[in-house]
Amino acid sequence: MYAEAQEAGDAVARQFQANADLVDDLVDRLRQRPPRFIVTCARGSSDHAATYGKYLFETQLGLVTASASPSVGSVYAVKPQLQDALFVAVSQSGKSPDLVRNAEIAKAAGAHVVALVNVTDSPLAQIADTVLGLHAGPETSVAATKSYLCSLAALLQLTARWSHEARLFDAVHALPDALREASRQDWSALVDGLVDARNLFVIGRGLGLGAAQEAALKFKETCGLHAEAFSSAEVKHGPMAIVGPGFPVLAFAQDDGTGDGTVAVAREFRQRGAPVWLAAPGIHGGDSLPLARSLHPAMTPLITVASFYKAVNALSVARGHNPDLPPHLNKVTETV
Template sequence: MSAALPLPTDTLMFREAAETADVVQRQFAANAATVARLADDLRRDPPPFIATCARGSSDHAATYAKYVFETQLGFVTASVSPSVGSVYEAKQRMCGALFLAISQSGKSPDLLRNAEAARAAGARVVALVNAEDSPLAALADTVLPLHAGPERSVAATKSYLASLAAVLQLAAVWKNEAPLLDALSRLPDALRGAWQADWSALADGLVDARNLFVLGRGLGLGAAQEAALKFKETCGLHAEAYSSAEVKHGPMALVGPGFPVLAFAQPDETGAGTLALAEEFRARGAPVWVASEKGDLPLASSPHPACAPLLAVQSFYRVINALALRRGHNPDVPPHLNKVTETV
């Protein structure tokens, strides 16, 4: 007989995700001086482009970074495939670039090899890492610790949102304009509100589901990617993330009665298109849930559009923890997975 499942509030995932607001508040204060120095350097000597390198949830944070840096700062930001440096050993032209490595453990060999290669090629290596004593932190030019503290659940929660918060803090201080800077001070309380949001309708609707699409766009695409991963690893539920624009190029042919859709509607220029697509899918008979300030899944009021993905994911973490248990899974110990994944 399998072990009894814990109560929803007794899982490590629940308790760790609930710490996020305090983690972000602590991180902003602890990293303020380092971020200010880095931002001064980047304004004085701007990079020609920004490259990110990460895997898993950290790569979803890199997706968020792409849209933050491109929309708020105007720097082209591209994801570097870890295998290009670690398996193919292909040298890249990165002189003067900002190379952003994002990792919880800072130990994965492929990430380390790419960071070393980027530094050798003349890039400035900045590590967003939870383990300050990690090999990645040791080789980086600048370390922005996540300050998430120990995270024992296999499913990353507070460390993922801490990664997004670190990206946001760097972008805000680098840009040095009031709207984004003001949002930083309001974000921890907004996260506390997001944790209390009632998304139970999503759990009710997906208890017996076998697959679904998760949609987002722009700043919200990384949130959709993170949600799809969590459905798979904690609930045994096949989910695929798509841009609400990209899904129209073939995948939406699958959507109809019995094919659920979760849509993250950003409170920005992409929101109207996502909402219109959600209505189109509803008209086909698909079960659809929309996370927005006026949607089926209430999104906490965001101090800035760039904060909205953090709030959406924080609300999502609470409901995915509950859904996993209702489907008979312990979200803390997904089958076949380890907390630290080291790839080459």
């Protein structure tokens, strides 16, 4: 897991180069026939990437983006009205039967199906109208790391070219080096603080919510540590009642309009006696966790997660677990 996470910068650079023409062709099509809305479909870490994609598409393109429940198509056999939609399926393996079935339904309904997959000859890729390979290379650790970051990077590259927003172009260009720098950040304070923990919250908001979801999953699968992810807004609607002395919180703040609110929630929890670690651009010292430089809020979740992966791998080992082989899990999960 550690070695694969460290490869993310190189993998993203490889992906950007390999997919440039494909993304431009897709963007030309989308400009000629603009979709009415976007639908994402994914599970696990890929669904956390899709959460990021939702906020990215809605904030940068102004296109309403919804998450499809795979069971609606695969179990309930419902065929949603997806004519003139962009259907984005995200899957490292491209083999899960429910995702494949939903892509078939979307295509038959008149949606343009885009597959973000690491295995470009997979069943999902064979159905898609456009295949954007993740180019992460082999990933043998059960816990996805570089393939998750490559999924986010593919969404970022597509959005930058579609939007023609100069700062997003700059972020895409800078991302590989930023990921390499992120993997060198020292988050040992988080590792030391969670060695004996049993529960925690991970909070984020907006573009950073998917990163919080991904972190909570990694705590569970690699560390045997129960973690729940919440929006820093939603956590105030009930869940925060259990936060107090001894209840740890990891907060991911964004360098956008959601950032102040997340920092304020972290501060409130710290005042209650909860151990709090905050990763926020521009905030240093105390219990804050260092971040590599971000050129755009859409870039921030990627460098945050890259630093987190190094820390959670170390925490897994410190807690006596094998981060590469979590119990009861397989690399490819095939749900129907």
